[in-house]
Amino acid sequence: MSRGLEDLHIHSNYSDGDSSIDEIVQRAAFLKLKTIAIIDHFWPSVGSRKAGKNFIEQRRHEIETNRIDYPNLTILDGAEVDIQSNGDLNPVAGGLEQFDLVIGSFHWFTDSTRWASALVKALRKKEFQILGHWDAYLSSYREEDGRIAAEALAESGIAVELNGRYPIENTRFLDMAKSLGCVFTIGSDSHLVNRVGKLDFQTKLASSMELQIIQLEKLRQLP
Numbered sequence: 001m002s003r004g005l006e007d008l009h010i011h012s013n014y015s016d017g018d019s020s021i022d023e024i025v026q027r028a029a030f031l032k033l034k035t036i037a038i039i040d041h042f043w044p045s046v047g048s049r050k051a052g053k054n055f056i057e058q059r060r061h062e063i064e065t066n067r068i069d070y071p072n073l074t075i076l077d078g079a080e081v082d083i084q085s086n087g088d089l090n091p092v093a094g095g096l097e098q099f100d101l102v103i104g105s106f107h108w109f110t111d112s113t114r115w116a117s118a119l120v121k122a123l124r125k126k127e128f129q130i131l132g133h134w135d136a137y138l139s140s141y142r143e144e145d146g147r148i149a150a151e152a153l154a155e156s157g158i159a160v161e162l163n164g165r166y167p168i169e170n171t172r173f174l175d176m177a178k179s180l181g182c183v184f185t186i187g188s189d190s191h192l193v194n195r196v197g198k199l200d201f202q203t204k205l206a207s208s209m210e211l212q213i214i215q216l217e218k219l220r221q222l223p
């Protein structure tokens, strides 16, 4: 089955993306994508521009208007939230449960031991559904740490993202994650409208490594 039709990680100009939600949706419709997730950073997460419930509600209103204009496109309303070193997710005004999709990501450089430790703590709280660009900020990688992380990911059902913005350095982790039963999602992490739907690399990687791309309905529900 072709899975190039879902892009679950797109930033708009509500955070550090360059394009409006309208422009992103137009592009996605032009590309005949089936599902997109507009994912923004909100203060105090890295990459955020503004905070506040009104700001988030205005953004949601734009998403809802586009849903009416483009009934054949599923548009998810999401947030990318920093995972801190103690395993807490950065807060978002109004709470995380208001979103359709929450991506938890590391945006600080760390070795894999601290990474795995923070990740295990974060996964226990089950406040997010996807681990974004899992190795983008890893300064080193040890197999043992990868195993600890992959076991916790598999147990939580939280998906590992195949991200289009950061090159994957440690494909051995993906082998490990696959063998332990982890599931995967694909996102461009586009911050420019012409990057929306650029999923070829991740789609090929998933098929060559036989990684299981999880269906949207099966992503774990937020509490």
Ligand SMILES: [Zn+2]
Pocket: 011, 015, 016, 017, 041, 047, 191
């Ligand atoms: Zn960003």
Ligand SMILES: [Zn+2]
Pocket: 080, 105, 107, 132, 133
């Ligand atoms: Zn990120």
